[in-house]
Amino acid sequence: MPHSDEASSLATRVKKLTQEDHRSAESASFITELMNGDLSTREYAMLVSQYHFIYQALDAAVEHFRDNSLLPQVVQLFDPKLDRRTAILEDLQTLLPESGLHPAPVELTSTATYAQRIRDVADDPARLAAHHYLRYLGDLSGGLAIARLMQRHYRVHDHQLNMYTFKSISKPKLYKDSYREKLNNLNLTPEQQDAFVDEAARGFRYNKAIFEELGTFCKRLTPVAV
Ligand code: HEM
Numbered sequence: 001m002p003h004s005d006e007a008s009s010l011a012t013r014v015k016k017l018t019q020e021d022h023r024s025a026e027s028a029s030f031i032t033e034l035m036n037g038d039l040s041t042r043e044y045a046m047l048v049s050q051y052h053f054i055y056q057a058l059d060a061a062v063e064h065f066r067d068n069s070l071l072p073q074v075v076q077l078f079d080p081k082l083d084r085r086t087a088i089l090e091d092l093q094t095l096l097p098e099s100g101l102h103p104a105p106v107e108l109t110s111t112a113t114y115a116q117r118i119r120d121v122a123d124d125p126a127r128l129a130a131h132h133y134l135r136y137l138g139d140l141s142g143g144l145a146i147a148r149l150m151q152r153h154y155r156v157h158d159h160q161l162n163m164y165t166f167k168s169i170s171k172p173k174l175y176k177d178s179y180r181e182k183l184n185n186l187n188l189t190p191e192q193q194d195a196f197v198d199e200a201a202r203g204f205r206y207n208k209a210i211f212e213e214l215g216t217f218c219k220r221l222t223p224v225a226v
Contacts, residue, residue: 010188011180014133014197021204026142028211030218035146037153042099043218044150048091048163049105050210055084057115058131061122071125076182081169082136087162095160110213114206121199126192129183130199134207137179139164140172 006012025031033039034047062078096103107115121127147164150156158165169175188196 009180009184010186010193010196011183013193014130014200017197018201018204021201021208025204025208025211028208028215030211030215033215035149037149039154039218040099041095041150041154041156042101042221043214044154044156045092045095045099045101046106046214046218048088048095049101050108050111050214051084051163052088052092052105053107053111053115054118054135055088057118058135059083059085061118061128062132064122065125065128071186073186074125074129077129077132077179077186081166084139084163087165090162091160095156108210108213108217110206110209114203114210117202117206124195126188126195127199129186130196131203133179133183133196134200134203137176140166140169140176144172 030039030043034043063080063083066075066078066080092105096105118128118131121131143164147156147161150161151158166172166175
């Protein structure tokens with residue numbers, strides 16, 4: 001069956017064709033420094049602040065799409081269990097004040113651009129699905145390792161890591177496998193599949209731009225007293 005043929009499946013194609021963009025985003029110096037323990041909780045709080053704006057756009061678009069879908073099978077991907085909006089607000093409630101930041105999250109220009117892109121493609125099932133795939137499969141993959149590192153390096157507490165805690169998903173690996181299976185069975189046209197891959201590649205670049213801007217922005221903040 002062509003749709004589940006491993007080598008030509010959409011899940012395999014998107015992963016392969018965006019491999020370089022993924023590598024480039026994850027090796028941004030802001031991220032490598034954050035992961036190595038060279039920064040502080042404040043930089044992590046700034047990163048989660050950007051997620052606040054990204055997921056406000058993504059989860060709202062997905063919610064709207066779920067109710068008004070022209071392509072019902074895409075809705076199978078849009079599982080309400082994934083919604084991150086409340087989890088992020090819970091994390092920010094203590095992360096921001098404890099790291100000396102204003103209690104209202106600051107949105108960087110690159111984040112506003114990314115969030116606007118998500119809103120702009122909200123009526124296009126293939127492109128919206130690409131942003132969904134990118135964020136959620138990413139959070140269910142590297143995200144879990146990020147949470148462990150934030151705990152180890154900066155003593156970020158469990159109650160500040162809800163962003164990466166998917167309470168209703170006990171086995172992320174199985175969930176991701178099933179997500180990829182659904183993706184492969186969406187019956188997207190060849191044009192929609194190309195749009196999906198193109199949008200995923202763009203999505204990585206939007207994320208990389210945010211890491212770069214965070215690097216510059218955070219360097220300008222007053223140093224944290226140690
Ligand atoms: C912050 C640094 C990052 C690290 C350390 C990281 C790490 C990882 C790791 C270890 C995997 C699992 C690979 C596998 O199972 O073969 C993964 C998968 C993934 N990551 Fe990242 N990642 C990072 C950033 C990102 C970003 C910025 C995005 C996009 C928003 C992203 C999106 C994805 C996606 C979509 C997958 C699933 C690929 C698939 O199985 O189809 N990652 N990442």
